[in-house]
Amino acid sequence: MSEITRFAPSPTGYLHLGHAYAALFAAEAASGGTFLLRIEDIDRTRWRPEFDAAIVEDLRWLGLSWHEPVRRQSEHFAAYGTALDRLKAEGLVYPCFCTRKEINAEILASAGAPQGPDGPIYPGTCRGRSASERQQRLARGDVHAWRLDLAAARARVGRALSFEESGGGPDGDLGTIIVTPEIFGDVVLARKEMPASYHLVVVLDDALQEVTLVTRGNDLFASTHVHRLLQAVLELPVPRYRHHRLMRDASGRKLSKSDGDTALRELRRRGASPADIREVVGLRPAHPTPRK
Numbered sequence: 329m330s331e332i333t334r335f336a337p338s339p340t341g342y343l344h345l346g347h348a349y350a351a352l353f354a355a356e357a358a359s360g361g362t363f364l365l366r367i368e369d370i371d372r373t374r375w376r377p378e379f380d381a382a383i384v385e386d387l388r389w390l391g392l393s394w395h396e397p398v399r400r401q402s403e404h405f406a407a408y409g410t411a412l413d414r415l416k417a418e419g420l421v422y423p424c425f426c427t428r429k430e431i432n433a434e435i436l437a438s439a440g441a442p443q444g445p446d447g448p449i450y451p452g453t454c455r456g457r458s459a460s461e462r463q464q465r466l467a468r469g470d471v472h473a474w475r476l477d478l479a480a481a482r483a484r485v486g487r488a489l490s491f492e493e494s495g496g497g498p499d500g501d502l503g504t505i506i507v508t509p510e511i512f513g514d515v516v517l518a519r520k521e522m523p524a525s526y527h528l529v530v531v532l533d534d535a536l537q538e539v540t541l542v543t544r545g546n547d548l549f550a551s552t553h554v555h556r557l558l559q560a561v562l563e564l565p566v567p568r569y570r571h572h573r574l575m576r577d578a579s580g581r582k583l584s585k586s587d588g589d590t591a592l593r594e595l596r597r598r599g600a601s602p603a604d605i606r607e608v609v610g611l612r613p614a615h616p617t618p619r620k
Contacts, residue, residue: 330361331541334534335387335394338368339379341585343386343592346545346575349609353572354543355392356611364537365394369402370522370529386592390602391614399537401529408524411532411562412474412517420481420561421517423462423472424454442513445550449513450475473519476527476558478509485560495570497549509553531555535564546571547582575609 335351337343343351355363367383369375384398401408415421426434435441435448442449455477466472489507496502517528534542549571559566574582575590583590595605603613 329359331358332362332364332537332539333358333541333543334364334366334537334539336366336368336530336533336544337383338371338374339376339383340371340374341379342382342594344575344583344585344590345592345595345605345609346583346590348386348390348592348605349575349611350543350545350572351387351392352390352606352609352611355394357541357543357570361540363392363394364539365398366533366537367398367400368526368529369400370405370524370526372402373521375402382593386596389592389596390605399533401533404529404533405523407536408518408529408532411528412524415476415517415561416474418484418561420477420484421474422455422457422477422514423466424450424475424514424516425465425470425472426450426453444512446512449511450515452514455514471520473516475514476517476554478512478514478557481557481561482509485557489556489560491552491556491566492568493549493552493571494568495543495546495572497571498546501549505552507553507556509557511550512554515554527551527554527558531558531562531564534567535559535562538565539567541570542567543570543572545574547574 333354335354337347337351365384365387367380369380387394412421431450431453434451434453438451441451454475490504491507493501493503493505497505515525515527517525519525533539552569552571556566558564576582577590585591592605606613
């Protein structure tokens with residue numbers, strides 16, 4: 329079956345071996361269908377034009393091509409804002425005026441604060457603020473983020489949710505996965521320095537680009553629980569998922585953009601070929617292009 333897949337890197341550093349594996353994995357999973365490149369550049373504080381250009385250069389060097397045009401998230405903030413406004417109008421998000429320091433202090437003060445995939449779960453301090461207090465603070469320009477009201481979103485959907493996983497994720501899960509977004513609590517969907525969070529933009533982009541199969545590292549497996557809930561409340565189509573293994577260094581640590589030795593541009597400088605990269609990441613050699 330032909331698929332529509334995507335590789336969606338952030339231009340906040342140079343691509344490394346882990347990105348190469350993810351990009352090649354997504355391209356092969358398209359199965360003769362459509363492979364898309366999406367630039368996830370919503371973090372404008374860390375975005376750099378040289379990183380953006382290097383992504384395209386490195387991927388073309390690997391032998392990849394994709395359906396044009398490339399979608400750049402920074403060009404679509406208005407669309408993300410429209411979706412956030414809908415959630416506001418339906419009472420599914422609330423403004424959070426807590427600073428990180430205040431949140432950490434409250435977590436430390438509470439015995440046995442629940443832990444989520446990203447650390448301690450937000451205790452819900454601002455969820456109970458009255459509508460008048462919220463409006464007052466918004467009117468005077470208090471710095472705030474917008475959080476998903478998980479309980480309200482769950483109640484709006486009113487049914488159990490699931491997604492189809494064919495990769496396995498970190499625990500080897502396959503098949504129908506029942507959604508439990510409570511593991512994240514009331515996640516942030518937008519903040520002052522970032523008009524829309526990863527959780528919100530990824531579900532909107534996948535829907536707008538008609539992605540049928542999401543391939544990504546199993547470090548994002550848990551995020552799918554939140555994404556499935558957002559798809560339900562925003563009435564978006566639901567793709568299938570295939571979470572793959574991560575590339576790790578000799579100590580077992582996941583590769584990061586700070587690991588200069590595994591950056592594709594550095595490996596290229598040392599004389600590595602695209603075939604060498606495929607071998608290092610454990611993929612079969614690419615099929616040669618048939619002669620005409």
